[in-house]
Amino acid sequence: MSKKKNLEYELKSAWEVYSSKKDTKAMDKLADRYVEFLSTCKTERLVMDYVRERVEKAGFVDDLKAPKAFRFNRNKTCFLARKGKRPLSEGFRLIGAHVDSPRLDLKQRPLYEDTDICLAKTHYYGGIRKYQWLTIPLALHGTVVRKSGEEITICIGENPKDPVFTITDLLPHLAHKEAAKTVDDAFEAEKLNLVFGQSPAANGKDEDKAKAPVKLKVLEILNKRYGIDESDFFSAELQAVPAGPARFVGLDESMIGGYGQDDRSSVFCGLEALLEETEPEFAQIVLFWDKEEIGSEGATGAKSYFFEYCMEELAETWEPGARLSKIFMNGSALSADVSAAMDPDYKDVYEPLNAARLGYGPCFNKFTGHRGKVGANDAHPDYIGWLRRILDDADIPWHMSELGKVDVGGGGTVAKFLAVYGMDVIDVGVPVLSMHSPFELASKVDIYACTLAFREFLKR
Ligand code: MN
Ligand code: MN
Numbered sequence: 001m002s003k004k005k006n007l008e009y010e011l012k013s014a015w016e017v018y019s020s021k022k023d024t025k026a027m028d029k030l031a032d033r034y035v036e037f038l039s040t041c042k043t044e045r046l047v048m049d050y051v052r053e054r055v056e057k058a059g060f061v062d063d064l065k066a067p068k069a070f071r072f073n074r075n076k077t078c079f080l081a082r083k084g085k086r087p088l089s090e091g092f093r094l095i096g097a098h099v100d101s102p103r104l105d106l107k108q109r110p111l112y113e114d115t116d117i118c119l120a121k122t123h124y125y126g127g128i129r130k131y132q133w134l135t136i137p138l139a140l141h142g143t144v145v146r147k148s149g150e151e152i153t154i155c156i157g158e159n160p161k162d163p164v165f166t167i168t169d170l171l172p173h174l175a176h177k178e179a180a181k182t183v184d185d186a187f188e189a190e191k192l193n194l195v196f197g198q199s200p201a202a203n204g205k206d207e208d209k210a211k212a213p214v215k216l217k218v219l220e221i222l223n224k225r226y227g228i229d230e231s232d233f234f235s236a237e238l239q240a241v242p243a244g245p246a247r248f249v250g251l252d253e254s255m256i257g258g259y260g261q262d263d264r265s266s267v268f269c270g271l272e273a274l275l276e277e278t279e280p281e282f283a284q285i286v287l288f289w290d291k292e293e294i295g296s297e298g299a300t301g302a303k304s305y306f307f308e309y310c311m312e313e314l315a316e317t318w319e320p321g322a323r324l325s326k327i328f329m330n331g332s333a334l335s336a337d338v339s340a341a342m343d344p345d346y347k348d349v350y351e352p353l354n355a356a357r358l359g360y361g362p363c364f365n366k367f368t369g370h371r372g373k374v375g376a377n378d379a380h381p382d383y384i385g386w387l388r389r390i391l392d393d394a395d396i397p398w399h400m401s402e403l404g405k406v407d408v409g410g411g412g413t414v415a416k417f418l419a420v421y422g423m424d425v426i427d428v429g430v431p432v433l434s435m436h437s438p439f440e441l442a443s444k445v446d447i448y449a450c451t452l453a454f455r456e457f458l459k460r
Contacts, residue, residue, distance in 0.1 A: 014361040014397040014445040027448040030272070031248075031256060034447055037268050038258040039245035042158070043141045044076045044290045044300075047099040047267060051288060055080055058275050064310060065317040071310050076100075076290040077300040079310040080274060084283040088315055089322040091330040092283040093458050094423070095273070096302065096414050097266035097337065098292030101259065102126030102436045104133060104192055106142075106238040111196065111219070111230060113212035118197040120165075122240060123189070126293030130187035132437045137164035138194065142238035144228050152226050157243040164243045165194040194240055197221075242438035254444055255358075261440040263292065265447060266336035266429045273454035282332075283318070284458045285311075292337075292414055302414040331423030332383070334457060335415035338442075339363045339401050341431030349409070354402040356431035358442075361397030361449035365427040368403060370410025377415035379426035387426065387457070394456045397449050401431070428453070 018027060041047040052072065060068040060080065067083040076099070084092070104122035111120055124130070139157025146152065157164040170178055178186050200213030201220055210216045222228055246258025267288055274286045291301035298304065308324075315322050342355040356363035366384065369376025391398050403411050418425045430450045433441040 011357065011360050011399055012397045014359055014443075014449045017361075017395065017397045018445055018448060023448070027444060030448055030451060031444045033272075034265075034268055035246045035248070035256060035258070038256070038260060038264060041099075041264060042139065042241045042260065043103075043239055044099040045143065046141065047264060047288065048072060048075045048078060051078060051080075051267075051271060054271060054275065064313040069314070073306050074300055077304075077306060078288050079307065080284075080286040080288075081310075081314055082274065082278075082280060082284045083318060084280040086282055087322070088283050088319045089326050089330065090282065091332060092285050092327070093280065093460075094285040094287065094331055094333040094418070095266075095270040095336050095454060095458070096287040096289065096333060096418060097270050097429075098263045098289045098296075098302070098414060099267055100126070100290050100293050101241075101262060101264065102128045102293055104128075104138070104194070104240040106140075106194075106233065106236070106240065108234050108236075109230075110233055110238075111215050113215040116198065116200075116214055117195060118212075118214040118218045119193040120196050121190070122192045122194060124192060125239070127436050129183070129437070130189065130192060131169075131183065133192065134167045134169040134187075136166065136438055137243040138166055138240040139243035140165060140194075140238055140240055142236060144226065144232050144236040144238070146228065146232055146235070152228065154226065154238060165196065165240060167192055167194060248444075249441060255441055256444060256447070257439050257441050259438055259440065261430075261432055261442050262338045262435050263336070263429070265338055265432070265442055265450070269430070269447065269451040269454050270336050272451045273458050277455050277458040280458060281460065289414060295412075296414055296417055302417040325422070328421035328423055331421065332457075333415075333418045333423050333425040334454070335377070335413050335418060335425050335427045336429050336454070337413040337415075337427055338429040338432040338435065339365055339427070340403055340435055341433050343433055349404050351402065351405045354400065355404075356401035357399065358431050358433065359445055360399045360431075361446055362428050362453050363399050363401035363431050365401055365403065365413075368410065368412050368415065368427055371407055375410075375412050375416070377413075377419040377425060377427070379415075380424060383424040383426060390456050390460050391453055394452070396453050396456060398428075398453060 041050050060070045070080045072078045103125050105125045107121040142154050144152040197218040201216040242259040249255040249257040289302045291298050296302040339356040341358045342350045367373050367376040367378040413427050415425050415427050430442050430446040
């Protein structure tokens, strides 16, 4: 009877695996830390600050000759490495995740006044469903660099005493015509304008009345507070993101809701794993990239040579004379990224046998891409076999998944940019509901299981 049962695969609930008091306690502690992390790290720069603080505390130094080393690139991307017992050319364990998340970037000339309201124009970053960003409190984060080179950090809207920003939407009473439009037509990118102010600047005499007194007042406040003027937006990166902290969701507090879980959940699990597994057999490398949401482009994206430069320097001191190609070919990597959990209200876009599910641990995507696996890395079965063994031996719940039904959509990750080096790589991360929305949802137990899975990978 039992023999027969073993022939069939059954999904293993992570909640059942981690039902002990000890696990529950550890899971809750990790979840608290995760909520704090999500609440603090709303931009790629803020993630970098967080990572830097934690790795420095753990004894990592800004020197790739050291056995515990880091290198940051423009405070948007970083490379972390810990030397293993075996030489680099015998292999390494790499976890790569991305720190950027979809958001609304301020344009370079954002401010204007209309109908006695000062507004700021945005250009969305990454894939968003535009209507999700309307009528919610938004915070403004970022950096302004003045001509002098002085860098000013901006953060407005996170402190409960701060004001926030928002994008307006039409009232239902006047939306009859809008309601008949398709979603794509109804929400225009050029209407994603942040409300910035409504009161006019004080006038002197009538004849020096400003043409845009409300905008002028906003500029006066910005100047008083940060010493900037309108042209300083040219050299600024300001991002509007959902304001306020991440929260536990559900009566049982089993889930975590918050902005940026794609892909900061992987960043968090990867960092936690690196800091816990201190005596690895093989070298550990953890990379946090920027710009994944727009195709991994630019000097801080996974397509850049930053990773290669770091490895070159690492090899020079960790194993002089070792051939880089040999090092890369022997590497094993996890492209740590979230996947779409099956949504009970939208089951029709998922294929249930191969859909990621909340509460079953991290999900592995053998491939990503779209319409016939185009643009995908397709992980090799021998690599998956090895991963199955190490996770099952450690009794860590995990499952296989695919992003939605074939031909319904698709997506990509950084996996293929690692695969070009010849290393083994597969996509893995926590399943997420409402991905790319201002309030993404993940299960606490999946964060826990994913961290343990990453630890197992970095250890073996
Ligand atoms: Mn992602
Ligand atoms: Mn994404």
